[in-house]
Amino acid sequence: MAGPIEQFEVKTIGPQINIGGLDLSFNNSALFMVVAATLAVVLVLAGMSRRELVPGRLQSFVEMLYEFIAGMVRDNAGAQARPYFPFVFTMFMFILLGNMLGMIPFTFTFTSHIIVTFALAMTVFVFVTVLGLVKHGLHFFSLFMPHGAPPLLAPIIIPIEVLSYFSRPVSLSIRLFANMMAGHTMLKVFAGFSVSLIGLGAAGVLGAIVPVIINIGLTAFEILVAFLQAYVFTILTCLYIRDALELH
Amino acid sequence: MDAEAAKFIGAGLAVFALFGVGLGIGNIFSTLISSVARNPASRDQVFPIGILGFALTEAVALFALLIAFLILFG
Numbered sequence: 001m002a003g004p005i006e007q008f009e010v011k012t013i014g015p016q017i018n019i020g021g022l023d024l025s026f027n028n029s030a031l032f033m034v035v036a037a038t039l040a041v042v043l044v045l046a047g048m049s050r051r052e053l054v055p056g057r058l059q060s061f062v063e064m065l066y067e068f069i070a071g072m073v074r075d076n077a078g079a080q081a082r083p084y085f086p087f088v089f090t091m092f093m094f095i096l097l098g099n100m101l102g103m104i105p106f107t108f109t110f111t112s113h114i115i116v117t118f119a120l121a122m123t124v125f126v127f128v129t130v131l132g133l134v135k136h137g138l139h140f141f142s143l144f145m146p147h148g149a150p151p152l153l154a155p156i157i158i159p160i161e162v163l164s165y166f167s168r169p170v171s172l173s174i175r176l177f178a179n180m181m182a183g184h185t186m187l188k189v190f191a192g193f194s195v196s197l198i199g200l201g202a203a204g205v206l207g208a209i210v211p212v213i214i215n216i217g218l219t220a221f222e223i224l225v226a227f228l229q230a231y232v233f234t235i236l237t238c239l240y241i242r243d244a245l246e247l248h
Numbered sequence: 249m250d251a252e253a254a255k256f257i258g259a260g261l262a263v264f265a266l267f268g269v270g271l272g273i274g275n276i277f278s279t280l281i282s283s284v285a286r287n288p289a290s291r292d293q294v295f296p297i298g299i300l301g302f303a304l305t306e307a308v309a310l311f312a313l314l315i316a317f318l319i320l321f322g
Contacts, residue, residue, distance in 0.1 A: 005321050174314070177314075178313065181314065182310050231300075
């Protein structure tokens with residue numbers, strides 16, 4: 001029987017495509033990324049297809065989603081960040097759908113791989129850095145010297161600030177990856193407890209109800225964490241955009 | 249000591265960090281409840297920040313759990 005780690009294995013689905021030593025064949029991770037992206041596009045397009053003034057259920061849901069992220073960008077990234085709303089919305093929808101699709105049994109959570117979350121976090125980091133450099137030029141580096149600090153402490157403060165700036169993509173990616181991987185591993189471990197308790201006979205069957213109940217609670221908690229981690233990734237992206245645009 | 253036993257001991261030691269995380273999360277929610285109790289009208293403003301703080305603290309817990317899993321299964 002599979003242990004708790006086999007669920008994270010990347011399996012090739014389509015034909016083997018090897019370009020320059022890189023394995024670019026279509027695999028289950030890519031499949032679920034395509035499903036998440038398609039679902040996001042179809043949801044928003046179908047929801048807004050009938051532009052009723054008094055919205056029905058689907059249009060209302062899409063409008064709530066839009067307003068949730070628009071409010072987040074307005075409050076946390078500032079009024080000048082309005083052009084970057086599509087980027088933030090895309091990030092949120094991709095990560096949210098990726099996490100949620102992983103909660104369906106027998107699917108693959110593509111956000112549970114560090115390389116995927118690291119790519120997403122580096123996208124945000126490079127985007128925010130380029131944004132700051134384009135907007136402020138070399139004055140962007142005043143971000144590393146906070147205003148009220150005495151200039152005598154600059155040789156200590158500036159390396160610390162630079163280090164914490166570069167730790168942003170690391171923490172952003174590890175937070176999402178660790179939450180997804182640990183959560184799903186916990187689910188499988190508790191499910192394994194149920195199965196192994198049943199193997200002990202009659203008393204084991206009654207005792208096996210406890211891990212099943214715990215598993216139900218854990219599944220509910222994991223759904224909450226799926227949404228929460230997408231929310232935290234997005235709100236941190238908004239805060240980093242504000243840091244780059246306003247420099248303090 | 250063989251590698252298998254050392255793995256189990258290492259994983260057990262790695263989850264000691266969860267003590268601090270439990271304190272942190274309890275702190276966040278206790279302050280959240282106190283501040284909403286003092287000023288119930290501020291609930292909608294304070295609650296999202298509380299949830300953000302919870303998720304960031306939970307992330308530290310998962311860093312520790314990640315190390316434990318890497319030791320156990322890596």
